[in-house]
Amino acid sequence: MTKTFHSSGDLIADRRVGYAKLLAETADYAAAADVISQALELVPHWTAGWDLLGTYHEKSGNLSGAIAAWRQLEALDDDGVFGARLKLAVHGATAAGEGVAISYVEALFDQYAPKFESALVGRLGYQVPDLLDGLINSVMVESGTGRFQRALDLGCGTGLMGQRLRDKVEYLEGIDLSAAMIAETTRKRIYDRLEKAELVQFLNSRSRETDLVTAADVFIYCGALPSILAAVVGAMRPGGLLAFSLEEHDGEEAVFLRPSLRYAHGLTATRQALIDAGLEVLRFEKATLRHDRGAPIAGMLVVARKPLDRSPT
Numbered sequence: 111m112t113k114t115f116h117s118s119g120d121l122i123a124d125r126r127v128g129y130a131k132l133l134a135e136t137a138d139y140a141a142a143a144d145v146i147s148q149a150l151e152l153v154p155h156w157t158a159g160w161d162l163l164g165t166y167h168e169k170s171g172n173l174s175g176a177i178a179a180w181r182q183l184e185a186l187d188d189d190g191v192f193g194a195r196l197k198l199a200v201h202g203a204t205a206a207g208e209g210v211a212i213s214y215v216e217a218l219f220d221q222y223a224p225k226f227e228s229a230l231v232g233r234l235g236y237q238v239p240d241l242l243d244g245l246i247n248s249v250m251v252e253s254g255t256g257r258f259q260r261a262l263d264l265g266c267g268t269g270l271m272g273q274r275l276r277d278k279v280e281y282l283e284g285i286d287l288s289a290a291m292i293a294e295t296t297r298k299r300i301y302d303r304l305e306k307a308e309l310v311q312f313l314n315s316r317s318r319e320t321d322l323v324t325a326a327d328v329f330i331y332c333g334a335l336p337s338i339l340a341a342v343v344g345a346m347r348p349g350g351l352l353a354f355s356l357e358e359h360d361g362e363e364a365v366f367l368r369p370s371l372r373y374a375h376g377l378t379a380t381r382q383a384l385i386d387a388g389l390e391v392l393r394f395e396k397a398t399l400r401h402d403r404g405a406p407i408a409g410m411l412v413v414a415r416k417p418l419d420r421s422p423t
């Protein structure tokens with residue numbers, strides 16, 4: 111599925127959209143919204159047009175206009191590809207809801223896949239795979255672990271985490287919601303097996319067989335941690351490790367949705383969620399994950415262990 115429905119299917123409306131985009135490039139978002147509204151009079155069911163209208167209204171500071179446009183978007187976009195619910199939730203106009211906005215995340219990364227590495231690593235200084243790998247290595251040294259038998263890289267993307275893991279894992283699996291990201295990583299032949307899947311659903315179908323689970327920059331698209339951690343624990347061998355990153359905030363809330371449409375997790379609540387899931391926290395560090403619009407994104411890096419079974423033999 112792709113989000114790039116550039117044409118409205120109407121020549122005159124398309125011309126107006128082109129003009130609106132030029133106005134937006136000069137930061138005249140109010141005028142751009144005006145022109146898009148005119149285009150939508152011609153093509154009232156053009157979903158991508160309502161998304162653009164919402165964005166231009168938001169950027170011009172007309173929040174009520176943006177909310178009205180996204181409500182219209184939500185009504186038209188049955189699959190939720192445009193993330194209307196998340197956009198409304200950021201402005202308190204609806205609840206973000208439980209669970210992952212699957213179609214939105216899938217479409218986002220299907221679009222992003224071809225330029226993912228140049229954008230993220232090249233321009234935004236993305237360092238999560240290196241940082242997590244460093245922590246995993248330090249735990250391996252400390253615990254005398256030689257190699258992992260089975261590792262699972264959740265939200266494997268283009269394989270940046272898998273590349274770091276490859277030499278220390280016998281059997282390496284990667285899963286991702288986005289077929290285009292999977293296609294990028296397939297070419298690199300890093301993983302023993304790849305699957306297009308939603309991570310909680312995938313983990314819930316697994317028994318206790320994995321001894322390393324990684325999720326680099328992935329749970330930030332998923333929201334609340336408890337159901338994710340429960341699914342990870344269920345899929346891990348006793349003694350298995352989980353290594354992941356989160357964007358952080360230092361407030362009381364367990365998690366909230368940012369205007370970026372990524373979730374930020376609370377430091378205290380995250381520690382508690384790990385304990386509640388029955389995990390031992392081995393590493394819990396703050397770090398700069400990458401930059402976004404010139405600003406550093408503060409996050410946390412976690413390595414936790416599922417305790418060994420202590421039941422009497």
Ligand SMILES: C[S@@+](CC[C@H](N)C(=O)[O-])C[C@H]1O[C@@H](n2cnc3c(N)ncnc32)[C@H](O)[C@@H]1O
Pocket residue numbers: 210215216219238239264265266267268269270271285286287288291307308309310325326327328331332
């Ligand atoms: C920012 S990318 C990170 C990719 C890779 N882990 C890395 O570090 O380069 C996030 C990836 O997670 C995937 N993703 C997000 N939510 C997911 C979910 N619930 N299930 C499976 N994949 C998911 C996205 O499709 C995307 O490829």
